[in-house]
Amino acid sequence: MLEQQLINALTLGSVYALFALGFTLVFGVLEVINLSHGAVFMVGAYAAITAVTRFHAPLGVAILAALVVSGLLGLTIDALILRRLRARKAPHLIPMIATLGVTTMVTSAAQGLFGVEVQRFPEAMLPTGEFVFGEVHLRTLELGIVAVAFLLMALLFGVMRYTRQGRALRAIAESPKAAALLGINVEGLFMLTSFTAAALGGVAGVLIGLNFNAVTPMMGAPILHKGIAVVILGGMGDIRGALFGGLFLGCAEVLSKAYLSSQMGDAVAFGLLFLILLVRPAGLFGRVLERKA
Amino acid sequence: MNRVSKHFSLALAGLLAVTAVAGDLKIGVAEALTGGAAQYGVPIRNGFQLAADEINAKGGVNGNKLVLVIEDEQGKKEEAINVFKKLIFQDKVLMIFGPTLSNSMFAAGPVANAAKVVAFGTSNTANGITEVGPYVFRNSVMESDVLPVTVSTAVKHYKIKKVAVIYGNDDAFTKSGYDVFKKVLEDQKIPVTTTETYVKGDVDFKAQLTKIKATNPDAIICSGLAEEAANIIVQARGLGLKAPFIGGNGFNSPKMFEVSKTAGEGTFVGSPWANTNPNAANQHFVAAYKAKYGSDPNQFAAQAYDAMTIAAAALKTVKITGNLPADRQALQEALPKVSITGATGPFKFRQAAPKDGKPSGYDADQKPFIYVIRDGKFVLFTGK
Numbered sequence: 061m062l063e064q065q066l067i068n069a070l071t072l073g074s075v076y077a078l079f080a081l082g083f084t085l086v087f088g089v090l091e092v093i094n095l096s097h098g099a100v101f102m103v104g105a106y107a108a109i110t111a112v113t114r115f116h117a118p119l120g121v122a123i124l125a126a127l128v129v130s131g132l133l134g135l136t137i138d139a140l141i142l143r144r145l146r147a148r149k150a151p152h153l154i155p156m157i158a159t160l161g162v163t164t165m166v167t168s169a170a171q172g173l174f175g176v177e178v179q180r181f182p183e184a185m186l187p188t189g190e191f192v193f194g195e196v197h198l199r200t201l202e203l204g205i206v207a208v209a210f211l212l213m214a215l216l217f218g219v220m221r222y223t224r225q226g227r228a229l230r231a232i233a234e235s236p237k238a239a240a241l242l243g244i245n246v247e248g249l250f251m252l253t254s255f256t257a258a259a260l261g262g263v264a265g266v267l268i269g270l271n272f273n274a275v276t277p278m279m280g281a282p283i284l285h286k287g288i289a290v291v292i293l294g295g296m297g298d299i300r301g302a303l304f305g306g307l308f309l310g311c312a313e314v315l316s317k318a319y320l321s322s323q324m325g326d327a328v329a330f331g332l333l334f335l336i337l338l339v340r341p342a343g344l345f346g347r348v349l350e351r352k353a
Numbered sequence: 354m355n356r357v358s359k360h361f362s363l364a365l366a367g368l369l370a371v372t373a374v375a376g377d378l379k380i381g382v383a384e385a386l387t388g389g390a391a392q393y394g395v396p397i398r399n400g401f402q403l404a405a406d407e408i409n410a411k412g413g414v415n416g417n418k419l420v421l422v423i424e425d426e427q428g429k430k431e432e433a434i435n436v437f438k439k440l441i442f443q444d445k446v447l448m449i450f451g452p453t454l455s456n457s458m459f460a461a462g463p464v465a466n467a468a469k470v471v472a473f474g475t476s477n478t479a480n481g482i483t484e485v486g487p488y489v490f491r492n493s494v495m496e497s498d499v500l501p502v503t504v505s506t507a508v509k510h511y512k513i514k515k516v517a518v519i520y521g522n523d524d525a526f527t528k529s530g531y532d533v534f535k536k537v538l539e540d541q542k543i544p545v546t547t548t549e550t551y552v553k554g555d556v557d558f559k560a561q562l563t564k565i566k567a568t569n570p571d572a573i574i575c576s577g578l579a580e581e582a583a584n585i586i587v588q589a590r591g592l593g594l595k596a597p598f599i600g601g602n603g604f605n606s607p608k609m610f611e612v613s614k615t616a617g618e619g620t621f622v623g624s625p626w627a628n629t630n631p632n633a634a635n636q637h638f639v640a641a642y643k644a645k646y647g648s649d650p651n652q653f654a655a656q657a658y659d660a661m662t663i664a665a666a667a668l669k670t671v672k673i674t675g676n677l678p679a680d681r682q683a684l685q686e687a688l689p690k691v692s693i694t695g696a697t698g699p700f701k702f703r704q705a706a707p708k709d710g711k712p713s714g715y716d717a718d719q720k721p722f723i724y725v726i727r728d729g730k731f732v733l734f735t736g737k
Contacts (some may be wrong), residue, residue: 061566
């Protein structure tokens with residue numbers, strides 16, 4: 061049973077990590093807790109499902125559609141709201157509340173546009189493969205999610221660490237003002253970040269929508285809560301943190317459900333989160349304290 | 354136009370507007386049309402609308418048209434109270450259908466009861482709803498009437514010795530279903546290997562199911578809504594868990610098959626309604642709903658459809674005097690006498706036991722059907 065539970069933890073953790081990647085990226089660069097990430101995630105899933113059911117697109121094209129549509133939504137949110145708030149030097153709380161408002165608007169719009177009922181990808185579209193090792197079962201789709209989560213994390217980490225844009229982004233994260241003085245196109249990179257983060261959120265929406273084959277206007281809310289916990293645990297804005305935070309939360313949840321009680325899943329996971337923050341207030345990979353010094 | 358004639362024509366227009374609606378029967382509909390509970394509230398609203406349109410197309414009730422005043426109570430207690438007050442005091446409706454959730458009925462029901470206006474729930478299944486007072490009605494069958502029959506039928510069929518249980522523990526509907534299951538299992542002396550829970554919004558149930566698999570039960574009892582339940586079944590089969598499922602009221606929706614396909618084969622469900630129930634009223638309802646809304650109806654739409662038919666049957670026996678309190682009272686007195694055969698089969702009311710010496714409202718008095726899933730469909734279980 062333990063082997064299966066570890067696999068369960070790995071897939072659940074990867075789902076959390078996939079969602080948290082875009083979320084943490086926006087925080088790391090823009091220093092905004094973007095509460096509309098859950099709504100963007102949902103829009104990505106709907107974009108893919110519309111591409112598939114309305115335009116009979118293959119899965120690859122659907123994922124691309126999700127990437128573009130949610131990326132553009134992210135750009136729009138940045139242009140209409142976040143950029144204006146930045147220009148007025150609004151305190152941290154304001155963009156957070158503003159993006160909460162965006163969530164309500166986008167969710168209601170989706171309810172009006174697509175209806176309140178659950179929508180699904182057509183059966184034929186779903187990868188049905190399965191690996192069975194003795195008592196342990198793992199579906200191809202789950203394996204795909206785990207792979208994509210690790211791959212994207214590695215890719216983002218590499219970009220941030222080794223490319224010119226990445227260096228510029230890290231400079232902005234240190235101080236947008238100093239970065240601008242150095243000739244970095246700060247606004248342009250902010251837009252790029254908003255697009256990338258939202259596009260990642262949209263892709264996560266498709267993969268997770270596929271995995272549980274359920275797309276609803278409300279699908280962003282529960283995962284947003286977990287996503288916030290993952291990002292805090294991993295260290296706000298840290299890309300490795302999103303992955304390991306996600307895996308940690310997945311493990312804590314699954315194992316406490318398995319060996320304690322399923323009522324205790326969230327209690328244990330969030331209790332551990334609390335304990336870790338007592339020891340490491342900036343999260344597993346956080347550098348907030350160093351930066352302040 | 355001078356000022357006097359302008360006022361005169363306005364008054365005239367107002368008069369015309371009043372005379373135009375003099376023969377209308379205003380019925381309030383307070384359901385959750387936005388928010389999380391909208392997935393129930395919207396089909397319910399559709400069920401009402403379909404029934405009212407059909408009744409009006411046949412000339413209405415004694416020549417009077419049914420006019421629905423539809424309000425969104427958002428699935429929130431506070432909003433349900435506000436909407437009830439608006440419908441009762443401002444719109445002056447004869448009676449109110451709704452609200453969607455049991456929690457909201459506990460909050461808003463007393464408002465209607467105090468104003469002596471019928472509040473008719475079509476989706477409230479929690480215990481004690483009708484203890485609010487004699488103006489509270491419901492045609493939603495309580496799980497305590499359905500589940501004992503479901504469990505004993507399945508136990509007999511599969512020769513079940515021990516079961517595992519999984520349920521949603523943060524939802525009044527699925528939790529109350531679990532409480533009933535628990536009592537039924539105790540009464541029928543069936544041991545439980547393990548009891549697992551999940552919360553609303555969960556999409557990954559593999560941890561709980563892996564644990565259930567290790568206890569090797571003969572069947573799995575699940576009190577959940579159709580969406581969650583279907584995912585639970587799919588994930589159970591994905592983990593190699595082959596025991597059959599026994600479901601609560603929430604299973605009863607075509608949604609079960611959209612997700613679970615053939616994974617749900619052999620599942621036992623008890624319900625007042627199923628889309629394949631062959632009675633004529635139901636076949637007509639299923640076809641008409643699909644034609645009007647382009648999707649399959651669910652149990653909630655069926656119960657709303659029947660509720661409107663019940664109200665129309667009661668209104669037929671009431672002489673509308675135009676004196677609102679008297680008409681409301683006459684309707685309350687006429688409703689308990691109604692007996693119809695609708696989409697959910699033969700129906701009549703049963704007055705709930707009085708609470709603290711005060712009279713209670715009226716529950717549904719309906720026999721459940723036991724269905725088993727075969728070839729991706731609900732099939733009426735006939736003992737084989």
